Amino acid sequence: MKRILLLMTTSSYRAQAFLEAAERVGVAAVVGSEREQALASANPGGNLTLDFADPEASARRVAAFAADRPLDAVLAADDDGVPLAAWAAAALGLRHPSPDSVRAARSKRVFRDRLATAGLPSPRYLEVGLDEDPVVLAHRAFYPCVLKPLSLSASRGVIRADDERSFVAAFRRIHALLARLTDASGVPDSSRSILVEEYLPGREIALEGLVTDGCLRTLAVFDKPDPLEGPYFEETIYVTPSRLPGNVQEAAQEQVQAALAAIGLATGPVHAELRVNERGVFALEIAPRSIGGLCSRALRFDGDASLEELILRHAVGDDVRRIERERAASGVMMLPIPGAGVLRGVRGRDEALRIAGIEDVRVTIPVGQHVEPLPEGSRYLGFVFARAQTPELVEGALRAAHGRLLFDIEPEAAGLSAATAGA
Amino acid sequence: MVTITEAARDKVLEILKDGDRKGVGLRVAITGRGRGPGGFGYELELIEEAERAPDDLVVDAGGFKLIVDAVSAPKLEGAVVDYVEDSTDSGFKIENPNSFFEEPAAAAVQKVLDEQINPAVADHGGFVVLLDVKDDTAYIQLGGGCQGCGMANVTLKQGVEVMIQRAVPEIKHVIDSTDHASGTNPFYQPAKGGGASPLA
Numbered sequence: 003m004k005r006i007l008l009l010m011t012t013s014s015y016r017a018q019a020f021l022e023a024a025e026r027v028g029v030a031a032v033v034g035s036e037r038e039q040a041l042a043s044a045n046p047g048g049n050l051t052l053d054f055a056d057p058e059a060s061a062r063r064v065a066a067f068a069a070d071r072p073l074d075a076v077l078a079a080d081d082d083g084v085p086l087a088a089w090a091a092a093a094l095g096l097r098h099p100s101p102d103s104v105r106a107a108r109s110k111r112v113f114r115d116r117l118a119t120a121g122l123p124s125p126r127y128l129e130v131g132l133d134e135d136p137v138v139l140a141h142r143a144f145y146p147c148v149l150k151p152l153s154l155s156a157s158r159g160v161i162r163a164d165d166e167r168s169f170v171a172a173f174r175r176i177h178a179l180l181a182r183l184t185d186a187s188g189v190p191d192s193s194r195s196i197l198v199e200e201y202l203p204g205r206e207i208a209l210e211g212l213v214t215d216g217c218l219r220t221l222a223v224f225d226k227p228d229p230l231e232g233p234y235f236e237e238t239i240y241v242t243p244s245r246l247p248g249n250v251q252e253a254a255q256e257q258v259q260a261a262l263a264a265i266g267l268a269t270g271p272v273h274a275e276l277r278v279n280e281r282g283v284f285a286l287e288i289a290p291r292s293i294g295g296l297c298s299r300a301l302r303f304d305g306d307a308s309l310e311e312l313i314l315r316h317a318v319g320d321d322v323r324r325i326e327r328e329r330a331a332s333g334v335m336m337l338p339i340p341g342a343g344v345l346r347g348v349r350g351r352d353e354a355l356r357i358a359g360i361e362d363v364r365v366t367i368p369v370g371q372h373v374e375p376l377p378e379g380s381r382y383l384g385f386v387f388a389r390a391q392t393p394e395l396v397e398g399a400l401r402a403a404h405g406r407l408l409f410d411i412e413p414e415a416a417g418l419s420a421a422t423a424g425a
Numbered sequence: 426m427v428t429i430t431e432a433a434r435d436k437v438l439e440i441l442k443d444g445d446r447k448g449v450g451l452r453v454a455i456t457g458r459g460r461g462p463g464g465f466g467y468e469l470e471l472i473e474e475a476e477r478a479p480d481d482l483v484v485d486a487g488g489f490k491l492i493v494d495a496v497s498a499p500k501l502e503g504a505v506v507d508y509v510e511d512s513t514d515s516g517f518k519i520e521n522p523n524s525f526f527e528e529p530a531a532a533a534v535q536k537v538l539d540e541q542i543n544p545a546v547a548d549h550g551g552f553v554v555l556l557d558v559k560d561d562t563a564y565i566q567l568g569g570g571c572q573g574c575g576m577a578n579v580t581l582k583q584g585v586e587v588m589i590q591r592a593v594p595e596i597k598h599v600i601d602s603t604d605h606a607s608g609t610n611p612f613y614q615p616a617k618g619g620g621a622s623p624l625a
């Protein structure tokens with residue numbers, strides 16, 4: 003039986019999906035995580051505790067582990083594990099994106115530099131330090147722009163500014179957020195910079211793919227029908243197949259393929275976020291991993307296979323080129339957090355589940371816990387999944403389900419409880 | 426018969442002395458299925474002499490009476506009542522060599538839970554309950570910090586399943602019947618962009 007090292011942090015949404023996939027594919031999984039698992043000592047061959055912040059040193063630990071228990075592949079379930087997976091795979095001579103390509107994909111700044119060097123469409127950008135004077139910076143910036151903290155991901159801390167006043171406000175808000183995170187971790191933030199990017203109007207789409215020997219194979223193109231115009235950029239609905247014209251989808255695939263070449267990313271799963279407008283298609287981000295959260299459940303392939311199964315089979319060298327996504331349309335809605343406070347309850351789940359096409363409603367934050375919306379928040383309230391004959395039906399079902407959900411969030415400061423409708 | 430350790434006896438005497446309670450005994454009973462050793466639920470309470478049932482078994486524990494529920498007595502044969510105290514936890518603890526499960530494979534699985542798995546997951550505020558064993562499948566439920574935990578599947582697949590199958594080879598499948606969505610205090614919780622989980 004082939005053995006694969008699955009790297010996942012303890013905040014992963016993907017543990018169940020990848021471990022179930024490993025079982026179905028028939029590969030032995032070793033879980034590498036940044037904290038020791040509860041029963042790790044009873045099964046040292048199935049668990050590894052690794053420092054994800056020090057991928058080079060941890061790669062040596064993985065190599066020592068593999069000396070006794072050979073590994074056939076190393077794969078990161080989430081963003082945080084990707085650098086370590088790259089270093090470990092390189093140390094073991096296994097197929098994986100190179101450490102350099104991973105660095106280029108994960109750094110917003112390096113990614114922009116590489117695309118610009120390759121002559122690919124890219125927004126104007128400027129990197130500024132958190133210790134700089136925002137009032138001075140606001141004079142240098144271009145408008146409208148988007149401020150993105152380099153050390154955060156998944157739209158966290160991303161704020162649009164339309165003028166100098168809103169630039170300064172956004173800068174200070176990001177500064178406060180990063181200071182809070184630094185205080186909480188007790189570790190100085192090593193990348194206290196902000197990327198100031200030209201705001202690109204237009205529609206946003208996402209592309210899920212698998213790369214083999216530098217060639218992209220698109221598994222799905224998702225429409226993101228909710229306008230993402232700021233000031234914050236909360237991702238909500240993803241629906242596939244895309245309703246964009248075929249030539250636009252082809253252009254998107256070409257952009258991703260070109261961007262992959264520009265950063266040297268030659269193998270493995272990729273998740274790309276793109277913006278489409280009259281100027282063309284812009285690759286905003288290409289992550290060397292699959293779609294995040296629980297969103298992969300929106301994808302199903304031949305034989306009822308999950309995306310994780312496909313990725314695992316690809317990682318161990320199986321030929322998955324002929325495996326196609328199902329014909330039905332499908333989608334997922336990441337439930338936005340409507341306000342800060344303590345989640346006291348969620349109502350309407352049964353009503354939401356009764357809507358035609360809705361397959362599941364998952365609330366992933368336990369009742370009683372603090373919730374915080376973007377740009378500061380770092381969690382999804384939950385996920386709604388739908389499947390139907392057409393993308394229109396899927397989108398309609400997701401919106402209707404969201405409209406049935408009521409979140410009781412008690413504002414902490416005011417001490418008052420308010421039911422917030424999902425719609 | 427049920428025995429009581431010196432630590433447990435001293436603790437009971439301390440409680441009785443502090444409360445100036447006389448004629449009080451420590452009653453032990455099994456309440457049915459539960460997450461305690463052997464797969465039982467236990468009741469341990471201080472009662473007045475007059476409160477005990479007529480058929481309760483009574484033993485002199487040295488300074489107070491140890492009262493054992495008559496119905497529970499066969500399933501408490503050989504059980505030990507202890508009192509443990511360390512930097513993180515303190516309380517009475519029962520060790521019971523008997524099992525709720527008559528069937529040998531189920532009793533063996535319960536023993537693995539009691540002796541290996543539950544003491545380890547207790548560090549994460551969790552516990553694992555054996556619901557049943559049917560043919561080659563053990564049905565379990567996770568609770569406490571394991572219920573809804575983002576790493577529950579890792580605990581299950583990379584720990585619980587391996588440990589049960591190692592000790593009881595006839596068990597081929599371990600099915601988790603937990604309602605994870607109802608977990609209120611999961612040990613590890615998911616977040617966007619990965620990173621270390623906020624601890625509950």
